[in-house]
Amino acid sequence: MSLITDDPDRAPRDCTAARRHQSGRRRRRLLIVAASAVALLLALAxxxxxxxxxxxxxxxxxxxxxxxxATGGMGTVLLVASLVAHNPNAHALALYDGLRARASYAGLQLAAAAPIPPFQQAQGDVKLSATLLSSSAAEETMAGERSPALLTLRLEGRLRWKVAVWVSGSRTLAAECVAAAVSPSQLRAVVVQDCQCATTIE
Incomplete structure (x- = not known):
């Protein structure tokens, strides 16, 4: 208990100003800590x-x-393809889903889609194979072709990335491989070797 006197040095102090000062200092300290944590998280990300x-x-x-x-005419076309998928990432697994191979000739789908089982790929190469058989509609259209046209193989599917336990959303993957420019008669025995494919991811 303090005594009220006329002496200003012995008069009781006003504590509200000190409380306000401490409260402001605590708020500033919290703001600095929060800003530092956000900056650190952003830098880490x-x-x-x-x-x-x-x-x-x-x-x-x-x-x-x-x-x-076929012994005469166009006949059924069988296409056997061998591809290599290359993942250049040391820290990310590539997850492939719903991969299908399609072959086309002169812009027309030549062979039915062949499914490739889902797989995951670490850094490096994985060999893929697909066997495709032409449809009867394609055979009829190609029978009327005379000039050389492009024989292409297209790989379509979904791609996700996995880094540690994090897995990205699914994206559309397409790889277009131009195999050769040939005439319909040459489709009887076409052999193509080592062709780079144009890959797009959306």
């Missing part, structure tokens, strides 16, 4: 993104062999 940002996979058509079983 940028470093992780720059370090682990996945590069697009690349595809290469190793061989494509087309043959027909």
């Amino acid at each position: 940028i470093i992780l993104w720059l370090t682990l940002r996945p590069s697009s996979p690349r595809f290469r058509l190793l061989t494509a062999t087309a043959s027909t079983n």
Whole structure:
């Protein structure tokens, strides 16, 4: 208990100003800590993104062999293709889903889609194979073709990335491989070797 006197040095102090001062100092300290934590998290996210940002996979058509079983006319075309998928990322797994191979000739789908089982790929190469058989509609259209046209193989599917326990959203993947420019008569026995494919991811 303090005594009220006329002496200003011994008069009781006003504590409200000191409380306000302490409260303001505490608020500033909390703001500095929060801003530092946000800046640290942003810096960490940028470093992780720059370090682990996945590069697009690349595809290469190793061989494509087309043959027909007909003795006269166009006949059924059988296309056997061998491809390589390359993942350049050391820290990210590539997850492939719903991959299907399609072959086309002169812009027309030549062979029915062949499914490729889902798989995951670490850094490096994985060999893929697809066997495609032409439809009767394609055979009829190609029978009228005379000039050389492009024989292409297209790989379509979905791609996700996995870094540690984090898995990205699914994106559309397409790899277009131009196998050869041939005339319909040459489709009886076409052998293509080592062709780079154009890959797009959306």
